[in-house]
Amino acid sequence: MTGPAAPSREAQQPGKGAEGPASTRLPAGRHGLPAEFVAQNQRARLMIASVEVVAERGYTRATMEAVVSRAKVSKRTFYQQFSSLWDCVGAAYTVTSDQFCETIAQACPRDGDWSERLPGAVEAALAWAAENPNYALLLSGEPPATVEQLRAARGELTDRLASMLRSGRSERPDTALPPGLEERLVGAALSLVAARLMAGSADTLPELGPELTELLLRPYRRG
């Protein structure tokens, strides 16, 4: 993606202050914009629309037609970008996951003990989830077992978050913690977040911060 006409990073990242596809719609009629820009814009609109459709209708009733209609693009355009509905949702998952992990990394100061850095990271993650409930539910809820793209993307997110937590082992070099501890902690944290989102209580997520931090810190604490 190069050149001044490229869509902003926000426009490509579902959930980043997104107001829905309308916010990234192109001007009507002949606009003379570069083809690459147009394609990127349509791809971003389709990904945003797919997340909104899944949030509103659930995985069972989400359709490609609903995504196309919401994104205000043709089916032909859809198939130029994605091979199927799940390909589109999977791409949205990956982009959202990148953004979520980046949000956490940015909130985590590079200096200081891991246990001092963790609270800020948890706080930022929960604030992001509260601001972007549809995208947070996409990441935290269990995707359909039959959709390989989503299962793989979910596995990748778990691995990335677990890897971040694994830094905590440096605080207890003398203790051999179980190898899969971080995966268990990430699964539990995502489950807590998903439960709040499914209950329609996204706004209460930041309140979870101190307790979630404590639960994530406990295994790494001495004594």
Next chain:
Amino acid sequence: MPREAPAAIKELTATPIPLPVAVEEARVELVRERLMEEMLLLTGEVGFRDAAVQEALDRCGGNTIQFYKQFANKEECFAAAHETWIERVAASLLEAAEREAPDWSRGLRAALVELFEFVTARPAIARALLLEVQIVGGAALDKREAVMERLARAVDSAREEIPAGQAPPQTTSMFIVGGVEACVCGALAGNRPEQVWEALPELMHFAVGPYFGEEAARAEFDAAREAAEREGSGAR
């Protein structure tokens, strides 16, 4: 040409002989039970989205009249099946834990073993109950939340064994139940239900730690791992 049957016999064969009420109720219940089980099996195998009522009927030898007498649609059948089976599973976990009372850690291990026995014996049903329910939503999802909370309350009975000053956060039990569920869902989604046995020592460590500290968690981890090694194919 065969002779025509006497009128009295024709009348008898045209009218179904009414079964005693109790027998009829039992038959209806049996049909309902089979329909629900097939719907869960099919959902676990192909996903709720692709699970067709007709396919479930073909498998259990039922017909559409029987189905629509019992359920308004596929969602209602799934919700009813989910409620029946999740209640059975939850009851068996709680009973397994209760048998080990008052030892909380032994109760937790017994409940996990009970869960894993079910998951490995009936993976398609488990996939429908634990994974697909989150996709179907609606009444089944509400039921799932209620069961999760009930299990979490049982887990939280660990507080009775620890001094008030050392009590972990209020959300600990939901955190633990969610962590166990995520682990089981991961194994089911990857079509490797037997993986749950490998995770047993880690799950014991994960669940015991927040309440009783790292030392106790490590002891449970080692005990579960040693039991798994001793018994060869798993920590049963």
